[in-house]
Amino acid sequence: MTAFDLAAPPVAPGPAILRRLMADAPVFTALGLLLAMATVPLFAAMAVDPRMFQGVDVWVKPAKFAVSLSLYLLTLALFARWMPAGTTGRRWWRIYAWVVALAILAEMAWIGGAAMFGTGSHFNVGTPAMAALYAAMGIAAVTLTSATLVMGLAIWRNPATGLPPALRLSVALGLVLTFVLTVVVAGAMSQTLSHHVGTPVTGAMLPVMGWSREVGDLRVAHFLATHAMHALPLLGLVALRLPDGAGRALVWAGAAGWTALVAGTFLQAQAGQPFLPALG
Amino acid sequence: MSPETLFQVANPLAMAGWLMLVAHPLAPRLVVPVAGLVIPAILSTGYVALVLAFWTSASGGFGSLPDVMALFDHPGVALAGWVHYLAFDLFVGGWIVRTAQAEGIAHLMILPSLLLTFLFGPAGLILFLALRAVLSLRAPQRE
Numbered sequence: 001m002t003a004f005d006l007a008a009p010p011v012a013p014g015p016a017i018l019r020r021l022m023a024d025a026p027v028f029t030a031l032g033l034l035l036a037m038a039t040v041p042l043f044a045a046m047a048v049d050p051r052m053f054q055g056v057d058v059w060v061k062p063a064k065f066a067v068s069l070s071l072y073l074l075t076l077a078l079f080a081r082w083m084p085a086g087t088t089g090r091r092w093w094r095i096y097a098w099v100v101a102l103a104i105l106a107e108m109a110w111i112g113g114a115a116m117f118g119t120g121s122h123f124n125v126g127t128p129a130m131a132a133l134y135a136a137m138g139i140a141a142v143t144l145t146s147a148t149l150v151m152g153l154a155i156w157r158n159p160a161t162g163l164p165p166a167l168r169l170s171v172a173l174g175l176v177l178t179f180v181l182t183v184v185v186a187g188a189m190s191q192t193l194s195h196h197v198g199t200p201v202t203g204a205m206l207p208v209m210g211w212s213r214e215v216g217d218l219r220v221a222h223f224l225a226t227h228a229m230h231a232l233p234l235l236g237l238v239a240l241r242l243p244d245g246a247g248r249a250l251v252w253a254g255a256a257g258w259t260a261l262v263a264g265t266f267l268q269a270q271a272g273q274p275f276l277p278a279l280g
Numbered sequence: 281m282s283p284e285t286l287f288q289v290a291n292p293l294a295m296a297g298w299l300m301l302v303a304h305p306l307a308p309r310l311v312v313p314v315a316g317l318v319i320p321a322i323l324s325t326g327y328v329a330l331v332l333a334f335w336t337s338a339s340g341g342f343g344s345l346p347d348v349m350a351l352f353d354h355p356g357v358a359l360a361g362w363v364h365y366l367a368f369d370l371f372v373g374g375w376i377v378r379t380a381q382a383e384g385i386a387h388l389m390i391l392p393s394l395l396l397t398f399l400f401g402p403a404g405l406i407l408f409l410a411l412r413a414v415l416s417l418r419a420p421q422r423e
Contacts, residue, residue: 041329042329044325044328048281048333059332112332116332118336
């Protein structure tokens, strides 16, 4: 070992949970952690950059996407252990995991690059090049979201997850729902060329999330749709307190309820109504 | 936060790292990670933030000397360039200290290299590389 050896020591360091995630899904875990770390320079850029885009600092959007995609990847890494044994070692899976990771990197480069230039990423069809990029990034978005469908179906069909039936159902159903609901909601949103329905006057928005308090905001439904992969497994944990049949029924009811919530917030936004008007 | 404010934060931070490197024998296990890695990493984070924020607002480029000079007309990019010096010079200083320690070169011997790296970066690096080459001719000491 030389004085300049910065390579990893022979025994992997770090908390056991991270070592487990790294063993189950190395590409997702590594990229998820790197994106989490990327939030530091992104928030620092927000602190020094005075430029605004549509009422918020240009770096708000890249920071939000880094946080979201990091959470997405680490959640997938957490669930990867419940795919059929050996799946993550298969050649197709390793290639697929890289394709998903590259799609995520492409999205981040596009969104971060647009922020550097102080311009829009999504909905930016101002020049032929940006319009072509937006279309390509739509394909990348579906590609990265497809991981939830692939993993959801794999866990659904795996009889040997070792999970109680209701919890296994909640994980698989949550993943599949994330894919279906996100593709529908985000797909519709991409066609409107704006996340707002209506024209904000004061720019009032909910803290942190940035959702409009004046007009319809389609990002609410996108947020809820994509978080089905978190909401349903949490309900699955609650369902463990019930007998098997009742637990599974609760998960199915939760899936129906969550779908209704996504549909409701989507229709609410399309009608030009803000989310949680009581807070407005 | 304005470039001037950041300048006033970055300089003392780098200076603290250099003082730690000079005082390395007093607390070697603290100095190497803090001055050699953590402070350069903080400065590098600041550099990345500045480039993200200001790069596209500057004119110029890498293609010619006037282009490079034009880059530094922008205060944000000029500060980024300065923080680049601070971060990399300190990282090299940390490398010098670690290398000297691993190769049994006395701390006093590397103080001129550290001073020169602090003031004139690459000059300190070649001084240390030359010193190291000369000292490698010494008879091997007890392993």
